[in-house]
Amino acid sequence: MKHIFQIAAVFLLLMGCGNKNSEASASEEQGEETGIVVSQDQFDTNNLTMGTMEKRTFPKMVETSGMIDVPPENRASVSAFMGGFVKQTSLLIGDKVKKGQLLVVLENQEFVQMQQEYLEVFNQLDFLKAEFERNQILFDEKIASQKNLLQAKSNYQTAQARYQGLGEQLRMLNISPSNVEKGIITSQASIYAPISGSVTKMNVAKGSYVSPATEILEIVDNEHVHLELTVFEKDILKVKKGQKIKFKIPEASEEAFNAEVHLVGTSIDNTKRTIKVHGHLEQEDGNFLPGMFVDAMIMTDTIKTWSLPExxxxxxxxxxxxxxxxxxxxxxxxxDRVAVKQGGTFDGYTEIISNELNETDQFLTKGVFDMIGG
Structure with missing residues (x-):
């Protein structure tokens, strides 16, 4: 019986050791499962790279939106000073024009009437002037009355004012007063380009009637474009002249472009509680067109913090x-897969927010997606 108890004790001891070994093995296996193991061959084949956190400067941003625009002097709305029928035009939207180029020719009988009135006044001036001077001499010699002198003076000055006024109206219609004085009268008035640029609107066709209030066409010079941004009231005190702007045109490209705050508005839109910010582009040769919508970030401040490649x-x-x-x-x-909070991203690097990491830790910086799988 004593031998039986001894055998049973040995058996239980062996069983206990076996359980401890099994628990140790399970614990080791569980520890291995918490990590991601990569062989050297996998590391080289997949071009994986490692690196440490580094302190980089990250800008604080104000998000805004707006559009590409041009200065007022680079946009011209062309209209007629007097109404008329379109006699000649050959322009289409997109055509390039130069300052002084003929745009439209208008025709109207009123142009003829205005030139006739001008010519009549012109022909009367010499007579009225001579009459005024004659009455002045007679008055000085106390032969003519002051009344006759004043009447002659009034007639001459009234005609002179009408002559100058009609002459200015003819010049506004690009009709030469000197030609009219020679008896050359035309029923047509020409309209020339006030600036160089591209035709962006064309509202008339040959034969259509144009009233003085009608916009015939629009010309825009794209040589100098800028940003017109809208910033909310809560952010406006952060925005200053000279701050950098990064912007994208989401409908056209993912490329980011650079600009700079040039002017900050001084009045708030009471309805939207926003203010306008004017930005100058660093490069104006990006085929930007007025009216393009942009998403922009204004860099208002900077902070230096730990970061890793994006x-x-x-x-x-x-x-x-x-x-x-x-x-x-x-x-x-x-x-080991470590959860972190990320801050801002700039220039390919992302701010890392974590109390568990330090600058000596090494991280996989390329190929992470293949290891975790998204």
């Missing part, structure tokens, strides 16, 4: 992670 951070199930190196042995790398 590619080193991946989002998974609503959280952001990095792969931290926890072991390197036997030709393999073991990484």
């Amino acid at each position: 590619e080193a951070i991946i989002e998974s199930e609503g959280n952001h992670y990095v792969l931290k190196l926890i072991a390197k042995k036997d030709g393999s790398y073991t990484f």
Whole structure:
């Protein structure tokens, strides 16, 4: 019986040791599952790279939107000073024009009537002037009355004022007064380009009637374009002249462009509680067109903080992670997936917010997506 108890005790002891060994093995396996192991061959084949956090300068941004525009002097709305029928025009939207180029020719009988009135006044001036001077001499010699002198003076000055006024009206219609004085009368008035640029609107066709209030066409010079941004009232005190702007044209390109705050408005839109900010582009040769919508970020301040390349951070199930190196042995790398909070992103780097990481830690900076799988 004593031998039986001894055998049973040995058996129980062995069973206990076996359980401890099993628990240790399970614990080791569980520890291995917490890391991501990458062999040296995988590391080289996939061109994986590692790096440490570095302190970089990140700008504080004010988000805004707006559009590409041109200065007022680079936009011209062309209209007629007097109504008329379109006699000649050959322009289409997109055509390039130069300052002084013929745009439209209008025809109207009123142009003829105005020239006739001008010519009549012109022909009367010499007579009225001579009459005024004659009465002045007679008055000085006390032969003519002052009444006759004043009447002659009034007639001459009234005609002279009418002559000058009609002459200015003819010049506004681009009709030469000197030609009219020679008896050359025309029924047509020409309209010339006030600036160089491209035709962006064309509202008439040959034969259509144009009233003085009608916009015939619009010319825009794209040589100098700028940003017209709208900033909300809560952010306006942060915006100053000289601050950098990064902007994109979301409908046309993902490329980011640079600009600078040139003017900050001084009045708030009472309805929208916004203010206008005017920005100058660093490069104006980007085929920008007035009216293009832009999304912009105004850099109002900077902060220096820890960061990693943007590619080193991946989002998974609503959280952001990095792969931290926890072991390197036997030709393999073991990484631990660490949850982090990310701040702003600028120039390819993202701000890392975490109390568990330090500058000596190493991270997988390229190929993270392949390891975690998004």
